[in-house]
Structures are given as structure tokens and as C-alpha cells.
Amino acid sequence: MTEAILSTRNLSKLFGALVAVDGVTIDFAPGKIHAIIGPNGAGKTTLINLLCGDLSPSQGTIAFKDRDITKLTPFQTSRAGIGRSYQKSNIFPEFSCLENCWLGAQSRLPTSMKFFRPAEGYGEVRARAERALDLCGLGRRMNVRAAQISHGEQRQLEIAMMLATEPELLLLDEPLAGMGTEEAAAILELLKELARDHTLVLIEHDMDAVFSIAEVLTVMDNGRVLVTGAPEEVRRNRAVQEAYLGMGDEGA
Amino acid sequence: MSESRTVASLLLAAVAGLALFPFASDEFYLELFTHFMVLGIFAMSLDLLIGYTGLVSFGHAAFFGLAGYLLAIITPESEAMSLWVSLPVCLAGVALAALVIGWFSVRTSGIYFIMITLAFAQMTFYYFNENVALGGSDGMFIFTKPTVGIGGFEIIDLGDPTTVYYAVLASLVACYLLLSMVLRAPFGRVIKAIRVNEHRTRALGYDTRRYKLAAFVIAGTMAGFAGYLEAVSTGIVSPGHLSWHQSGLVLILVILGGMGTLYGPVLGAFALGLLHDQVQDVTVHWQLVQGIFVILVVLFLPHGIAGLVARLARRGAALAERAREPES
Numbered sequence: 001m002t003e004a005i006l007s008t009r010n011l012s013k014l015f016g017a018l019v020a021v022d023g024v025t026i027d028f029a030p031g032k033i034h035a036i037i038g039p040n041g042a043g044k045t046t047l048i049n050l051l052c053g054d055l056s057p058s059q060g061t062i063a064f065k066d067r068d069i070t071k072l073t074p075f076q077t078s079r080a081g082i083g084r085s086y087q088k089s090n091i092f093p094e095f096s097c098l099e100n101c102w103l104g105a106q107s108r109l110p111t112s113m114k115f116f117r118p119a120e121g122y123g124e125v126r127a128r129a130e131r132a133l134d135l136c137g138l139g140r141r142m143n144v145r146a147a148q149i150s151h152g153e154q155r156q157l158e159i160a161m162m163l164a165t166e167p168e169l170l171l172l173d174e175p176l177a178g179m180g181t182e183e184a185a186a187i188l189e190l191l192k193e194l195a196r197d198h199t200l201v202l203i204e205h206d207m208d209a210v211f212s213i214a215e216v217l218t219v220m221d222n223g224r225v226l227v228t229g230a231p232e233e234v235r236r237n238r239a240v241q242e243a244y245l246g247m248g249d250e251g252a
Numbered sequence: 253m254s255e256s257r258t259v260a261s262l263l264l265a266a267v268a269g270l271a272l273f274p275f276a277s278d279e280f281y282l283e284l285f286t287h288f289m290v291l292g293i294f295a296m297s298l299d300l301l302i303g304y305t306g307l308v309s310f311g312h313a314a315f316f317g318l319a320g321y322l323l324a325i326i327t328p329e330s331e332a333m334s335l336w337v338s339l340p341v342c343l344a345g346v347a348l349a350a351l352v353i354g355w356f357s358v359r360t361s362g363i364y365f366i367m368i369t370l371a372f373a374q375m376t377f378y379y380f381n382e383n384v385a386l387g388g389s390d391g392m393f394i395f396t397k398p399t400v401g402i403g404g405f406e407i408i409d410l411g412d413p414t415t416v417y418y419a420v421l422a423s424l425v426a427c428y429l430l431l432s433m434v435l436r437a438p439f440g441r442v443i444k445a446i447r448v449n450e451h452r453t454r455a456l457g458y459d460t461r462r463y464k465l466a467a468f469v470i471a472g473t474m475a476g477f478a479g480y481l482e483a484v485s486t487g488i489v490s491p492g493h494l495s496w497h498q499s500g501l502v503l504i505l506v507i508l509g510g511m512g513t514l515y516g517p518v519l520g521a522f523a524l525g526l527l528h529d530q531v532q533d534v535t536v537h538w539q540l541v542q543g544i545f546v547i548l549v550v551l552f553l554p555h556g557i558a559g560l561v562a563r564l565a566r567r568g569a570a571l572a573e574r575a576r577e578p579e580s
Contacts, residue, residue: 052455078457090455092448103445107457112438113466119438165457 004063005030005199006051006082006169011060012223013046020046022223023060028169028216033191033200035210038220044203045087047220048171051201052084053077064169078107083167087174087203089154093147097138097157100146101129104164132164135193137186152183159187163194170194172202176209188213211235258565263515270421274414282413283485288525289420290482293427295505295517297474300431302503303512304440305467306447307358310366310499311373314353315472317494319346319479321380324392324489335398335410342480343473349376350472351465358464361450373499381491391490394483416485423481424518427474431514434470443467508549510558519557 004027013021021043028034036044049055051062053074061070064080072080092100105128106112106119119125133139136156141149146157159175175191176184184206191200192213204210210217211231218228219240227237234240270289274282294316301307322342327333353372360368381389400408409415434440442463445453454460483489492498509520524542531541553560 054455073459074455075457075459078455084455086452090449090452092445092452094448095445099441103441103453103458104456106438106441109438112442112458112463114438115434116437118433118436119441120436122438125438161452161456 003030004028006062006064006201008047008051009061009063011047011050011062012058013043013050013055014058019223021050021057024220024223024225026218026225026228028199028201030199031195031197032215033195033202033213034216034218035214036201036203036218036220037205037207037210038226041222042220043223044220045173046223048084048173048201048203051077052082052171054084078165078167081168082171083162083165083169084171085158085162085173085175087177089151089158091146091154091157091161093145095146096143097133097146097149097160098129098142100157101132101160101164102126104132104161105129107165128166129164132160135163136160136190152179155179156183156187159190167198169199169201172200172204174203174205176204176206184209255562255566255569258569259515259562262561262565267421267425271418274417279413282417284525284529286413286417286420286485287482288521289424289518290478290485291502291505291521291525292518293420293424293481294475294478295502295509295521296427296431296514297471297478298502299506299511299514299517300434300443300467300471300474302506303514303516304435304447305443305464306450307464307468308366308503309357309369309468309471310496310503311353311369311371312471312475312502313494313496313498314373314376315346315350315475316479316482316498316502317380317489317491318349318376319343319476320394320483320489320493321386321392322346323398323480323483324394325386327394327396327398329395332396332399335400338398339480343476346476346479347469347473350469350476354465354468354472358461358468370496370499373494373496377491377494377496380494387490389491391488391492394487394489397484397487410484413485420481420485423477427477428514428518431474435514439463439466504546508546508556510556510561513556513558513562516556516558516561519561523557 006028008024008026011021011024012019024047036047038044046055050057053072053076057070061068063069064082069077069080092103102125105125106122108128109125130142133142136159138153138156138160141153146154149157155175155178162170175187179187188209194200214231216228217231217234219226219234226239227234273285298309298312301309319342322345323338326338326341353369357365357368357372380386386392397410399406400410408419410419442453442458446460446463450460479493482493505520505524506517508524509518510516527541527545528538532538535541549556555562
């Protein structure tokens with residue numbers, strides 16, 4: 001097996017008495033699409049929040065490219081090369097689409113403590129922001145206020161903002177949530193495209209989508225990892241069938 | 253002509269009007285307008301925090317008053333001191349205070365930020381109010397005006413009200429241009445993003461606390477600059493300059509004038525000041541009139557006076573557009 005780019009060891013998160021994530025150990029291989037599935041309340045989003053630093057773990061460690069990132073804050077994980085997109089669109093509604101992506105692109109400057117030259121003058125930032133918009137199919141919506149585009153487009157913008165930060169590893173929390181069939185298909189194509197030179201970790205409820213693009217699957221239930229493996233392997237796993245895919249006859 | 257260009261021409265006209273004002277005014281109104289412009293700089297600096305960064309500071313007067321006290325403390329009683337010395341010293345002192353107060357304050361947000369900035373300002377207030385060596389509740393006099401010389405020649409006489417008026421007008425324009433520049437730069441993009449969605453700004457890779465602290469120091473230092481001008485033009489500084497009334501007043505000016513516009517708070521300073529000037533001859537119940545005025549503006553002009561100006565500019569631009577189109 002190839003060296004993991006991101007790995008967790010015995011990672012736990014407690015909210016009071018509630019154990020949301022319980023001793024999770026996963027290795028994410030570089031360049032793979034790794035999907036995390038599981039019923040509601042399985043701890044998937046909490047796990048993602050731990051990985052990007054939105055939450056700090058109660059126990060255990062996280063390593064990214066052989067570096068301990070357990071205690072890093074969100075801005076530090078972002079600068080380390082971990083991009084994060086959110087399940088509920090988390091954008092800047094009153095800014096234009098370009099300005100939304102601009103913020104992602106600008107954060108790759110060594111610092112934004114720059115007070116004199118107008119931001120528009122930074123050509124490389126503009127190029128990064130426009131590239132991210134184009135990739136997500138929002139090139140034509142560049143100067144439209146983010147509040148005015150459709151819900152599906154806001155989901156695309158959500159991903160574009162993350163891409164503008166040029167991450168190596170993408171944490172995608174339900175990228176297809178609330179999208180129409182066509183939009184979802186376009187995003188799936190984009191994800192496949194991105195998988196060529198990125199590592200993707202995604203949570204998704206749409207099982208057809210998951211099985212069509214995931215190369216590795218982790219099934220979680222009650223904060224624990226039930227199984228990690230290739231999709232076919234997981235499909236055949238009895239524990240998974242009982243806990244989640246349920247009904248027993250799903251794997252046929 | 254677009255809306256922003258119409259507003260820009262209106263602002264230019266207003267500055268030109270202010271530049272001509274001393275030719276038509278007596279000394280009383282000259283000094284009153286000087287005071288309004290100083291308050292305008294003070295309010296503009298707070299707008300950087302409230303209107304752009306989303307930080308509602310209720311202790312902004314601490315920096316305004318502190319600069320005046322620093323000037324009073326370092327100015328000798330009988331001998332004039334050069335502005336090239338006293339201004340940097342006062343601004344550096346205020347910047348340091350803003351750095352310390354800001355370091356603690358930006359760790360909180362919302363109502364807690366309001367409370368912590370108020371608490372720091374009150375501490376400063378009581379320090380000067382109780383300190384007999386610094387005049388206690390009477391405050392201090394600044395006996396000599398700073399001298400402004402280049403190569404041994406006195407170029408500006410700050411003892412002359414008209415000169416002070418023009419110096420303050422130039423300062424007002426300079427502060428506006430300075431803040432506009434900062435807001436257009438990459439730094440401005442980040443603080444505007446913090447106001448809209450701080451969580452996402454952090455997730456995109458920005459240490460938002462550092463940017464909030466930098467905004468706090470810039471705003472505090474500019475408030476100090478306003479306080480310095482106030483102390484120079486009036487020759488006195490008192491604990492009232494850093495009381496919570498003063499912090500509340502400048503907050504009202506920002507909201508009244510229109511947050512997030514820079515020029516709005518200046519309009520607010522003039523509107524409230526002129527109203528006060530007109531009303532005080534008629535009634536002693538100034539606070540009541542002020543209250544009603546603020547309530548009316550907040551209710552009917554949600555974007556403040558600047559919002560009204562922008563709306564009129566938009567209408568004017570549309571009319572001009574229509575006039576230019578050939579008759580059909």
C-alpha cells in the first residue's frame with residue numbers, strides 16, 4: 001500500500017457524554033477518491049470538522065504528509081494544503097462570484113497584510129480565481145452577486161472557492177446536496193477530473209454517485225469505522241449490510 | 253454617469269464648499285466646523301471597524317482622549333514643541349494602547365466585544381479622571397500649540413483658527429484617501445470578508461484575529477489622530493474626551509451617517525452638529541431632539557444619510573441618462 005497522505009490514529013471527539021467520533025483510524029491514500037458513508041449521526045461531518053481543524057479532537061492524532069496537524073486551526077490546515085467545502089453553502093452572499101473566489105485565491109499570497117496596492121492589481125490572484133470559477137462552470141456568472149445565483153450554482157461556487165486556494169487534498173461535505181440531476185452529473189465529472197492530481201475525501205448520501213466515483217470506501221456507524229475497503233468489498237461486507245445498506249439483499 | 257461617480261462628484265463639491273467656507277464665515281462657525289471635521293475623522297475611523305470589519309467598538313473614545321492627554325503631558329508649559337515630534341509620539345502611544353486593548357478584544361465577538369472595549373475605555377477614563385497630577389476631572393491645558401517648521405522656517409501657524417481649519421480639512425481628505433486605499437488593497441478584501449462570514453474567511457486560510465487586530469490598531473490610531481487635532485485646536489483635554497458618552501456619540505455618528513461608506517460618518521457629524529447648533533437656541537431639551545432625530549433616521553433611512561445621498565445620486569444618474577437619449 002502506498003504511503004498515506006492523511007491519516008488519523010484513534011481519533012475521538014466527545015460532546016459532553018456524547019461520543020460523536022470514537023477511536024477512528026483511517027489512512028487516506030494520495031490521489032484516490034475516498035468516500036465516507038454511513039447513516040445520519042454516524043459522525044461523518046464531525047470527522048471532517050476534526051480533519052480541517054474546525055473542531056479539535058478529544059483524543060488521538062491526525063497527520064498530513066507526515067506532519068502532525070492534530071492541533072492546527074482551520075486557517076493553518078488551509079495553508080497546509082487541505083481544502084474544505086461545506087454541506088450548507090457557506091459563501092459570501094453579498095460579494096460577486098469572482099470576489100468569493102478571489103478570497104480563496106488571495107489567501108495563497110504569503111500574506112494579505114498589504115495596504116497599498118489595489119487588490120485588482122494582483123494578476124496571479126485574479127488568474128487563480130478565474131480558473132477555479134471556470135473549472136466549476138461559473139465563468140459566465142463571474143460578476144453576479146452570489147446571493148442571486150441558483151442554489152445549485154451556489155454549491156458549485158462553494159467548491160470553486162475551495163479550489164481557488166489550490167489545495168492538495170479536498171474535504172467535501174456532501175458536494176451534491178440539493179443539486180439537480182444535471183448539475184450533480186457535472187459536479188461528478190469535475191470531481192473525477194480533480195482526482196487526477198488531488199486527493200479527495202468526500203461524504204455523500206447519494207449511493208449511486210458514491211459507487212460510481214469512489215475508489216475507497218469507509219463506512220461509519222455510531223462514531224466508529226465499520227469497515228474500509230474497495231467499494232465491491234464493502235458492498236459484500238455483512239456488518240455493513242446489516243448496519244447501513246441494510247435489508248440484507250442490497251449487495252446482490 | 254454612474255452612481256458612484258455621482259457620489260464622488262458630490263463629495264468633491266462638498267470639499268470645495270468646505271474650502272470656500274472660511275471666506276463666508278465668522279470665527280464661531282469656523283471653529284464649529286473645525287470641530288465637526290475632527291469628529292468626522294474620528295467617526296470615519298470607527299467606520300473601518302463597524303462598517304467594514306463588523307467589530308462594534310463601544311470604547312473608541314479611549315484612543316481619541318488618550319492622544320489629547322499624551323499631547324498635554326509631553327508639551328512643555330512655556331516652550332512650543334515641534335509637531336514633527338509630538339504627533340509621532342502621540343500616534344505611537346495610541347497605536348500601542350490599541351495594540352494591547354485590541355489583542356484582548358479581538359478574542360471575543362458580538363456583545364462581548366462591545367463590553368470588553370467599553371470596559372477598557374472606562375478603565376482609561378477613570379485613570380485620568382482620578383489622577384490629580386493630570387488634572388483629575390478638570391483635565392489639562394495644552395499651553396503652547398505645536399510648531400510646524402521645515403528647515404527652521406515656520407510654515408503653518410496653528411495659533412490661527414483659519415489655518416487650523418484648513419489643516420483639519422486637509423487631514424480629513426487625507427484620512428478618507430488613506431482608508432479608501434487600505435480598503436481597496438488585499439487587506440481590505442479580508443476585513444470585508446470577516447464582516448460577512450468570519451468562519452469561512454478563516455477556513456479559506458486567513459488568521460482572522462490578526463486581521464481584526466490590524467484593523468483595530470489602524471482605527472485606534474486614526475481616532476488618536478482626531479484626538480490630537482481636537483486637543484491642538486481647542487487647547488484642552490478632559491476626561492470627557494474618553495468617556496463612554498463620547499464613545500456613544502461617535503457610534504451614533506457612524507450609524508446616523510451610514511455605515512460602510514467612510515463619508516457617511518462625516519455627514520453624520522455635520523448633521524448632528526448643525527442640528528444641535530440650531531436647536532440649542534430654541535430649547536434646552538437638546539437630548540430629546542437628538543433622540544427623536546436619531547430614531548427617525550434609523551427608522552426611515554436604514555442606510556443612514558449616506559444611503560439617502562446614494563439613492564438621490566442613483567436617481568440623478570438615471571435622469572441624466574434619460575436626458576441624453578435622443579427623443580423618440
